[in-house]
Amino acid sequence: MQDHFKILFYLGVQHSYFEKQPCTCLQFQPGKDTAAAFKRFDLTLRNRAGSIELYTTTKKNLSDLFDYIHRCTNTSWFEFEIITLNDHFMLFTELPLDWSGHLEYSSRAAANVQHNGSIELAAGFPDGEIKPAIGKLKIYFEDLLAAGDKHPQFCIRFAARATQWNYYIINRSAVLMNSPAITGKAEISFSGPDRVLTEAGQEALLFSSDSLIPLSELPKSRFDLVNYSAGAGSNSKKTTSKILFKALPVPDLRYSKAMVAPAKKQMSSPMYIYI
Numbered sequence: 001m002q003d004h005f006k007i008l009f010y011l012g013v014q015h016s017y018f019e020k021q022p023c024t025c026l027q028f029q030p031g032k033d034t035a036a037a038f039k040r041f042d043l044t045l046r047n048r049a050g051s052i053e054l055y056t057t058t059k060k061n062l063s064d065l066f067d068y069i070h071r072c073t074n075t076s077w078f079e080f081e082i083i084t085l086n087d088h089f090m091l092f093t094e095l096p097l098d099w100s101g102h103l104e105y106s107s108r109a110a111a112n113v114q115h116n117g118s119i120e121l122a123a124g125f126p127d128g129e130i131k132p133a134i135g136k137l138k139i140y141f142e143d144l145l146a147a148g149d150k151h152p153q154f155c156i157r158f159a160a161r162a163t164q165w166n167y168y169i170i171n172r173s174a175v176l177m178n179s180p181a182i183t184g185k186a187e188i189s190f191s192g193p194d195r196v197l198t199e200a201g202q203e204a205l206l207f208s209s210d211s212l213i214p215l216s217e218l219p220k221s222r223f224d225l226v227n228y229s230a231g232a233g234s235n236s237k238k239t240t241s242k243i244l245f246k247a248l249p250v251p252d253l254r255y256s257k258a259m260v261a262p263a264k265k266q267m268s269s270p271m272y273i274y275i
Contacts, residue, residue: 012051019162022050025086052186066141082135088253094159101127103135107143118153162212163267168204184223
C-alpha cells in the first residue's frame with residue numbers, strides 16, 4: 001500500500017491441517033453495518049492468502065476517527081462474518097464434539113493471549129448456526145487504539161482434528177494371513193486384528209490405532225499391512241514378513257465422514273481395504 005494508507009490492524013489465520021499452515025479457505029466478510037462504514041469513512045479491507053488487513057487514508061488522529069465513526073454509526077467495533085470455502089472445514093478442524101453452533105472471536109475476549117508479538121484470539125462456541133457463515137469476528141476500536149503507534153496484530157489458530165484410524169481388512173481373495181499386522185511409524189501402533197462384521201454385513205479384520213492421529217492435507221503417516229510368518233512378529237527381532245498392502249490409504253474427507261464413537265466420544269475414521 002502507498003504511504004498515505006495507514007494500517008489499522010492485521011489478522012492472520014493458521015491451521016495445522018495444511019502443510020504450510022496458513023489457512024486460505026476462510027474469508028472474512030464485513031457485516032452489513034461494517035461494510036457501510038468502510039464505504040462511508042474510506043476504509044479499505046485487503047485480503048491476502050490466510051490474512052486480512054484494514055487500512056485508512058485519514059490524516060486525522062485515530063482516536064478522533066473512531067470517535068467520529070462511533071458518533072455517526074452508534075457502534076464501537078468492526079464486525080465480520082467468517083465464511084468457509086471448504087465444505088469439510090468443520091470436520092477436519094478440532095472443534096467440540098456434538099456441537100452445532102458457530103465460532104465467535106472478539107478482540108475483547110478475556111481468554112485472548114499474547115503470542116509471539118501478536119494477540120491470539122480465543123474461540124467462543126455459542127449455540128445456534130448462522131449459515132452461510134460459520135462464525136463472527138469483532139474488532140473493537142478501543143483495542144485498536146490500545147496498540148499506540150503500532151497497529152495491532154491478531155491471529156487465529158486452528159488445530160487439525162485427531163481421529164482414531166480404523167482399518168477394516170476384507171479378504172476377498174483368501175490371502176493367507178497367519179499373523180497380520182499394520183506397521184509404519186514406530187510411535188503409532190495399532191491394536192487388533194479383531195474379527196468384526198462391517199455395516200454391509202461383510203466379515204473383516206479390524207485394526208484400530210491406539211492413539212488419535214491428526215488429519216492432514218497431505219499424508220504424514222503411512223502404514224503397510226504385513227503378514228508375519230510363523231515364529232515372527234511385530235516385536236520379534238526376525239524380519240520375516242510379507243507386505244500384503246503397501247501404503248494403506250489415509251482418511252479421505254471427500255468420501256467418508258468421521259463418526260463419533262459413543263463410548264469414548266471421540267472421532268474415528270473408517271477405511272475399508274479389499275485384498
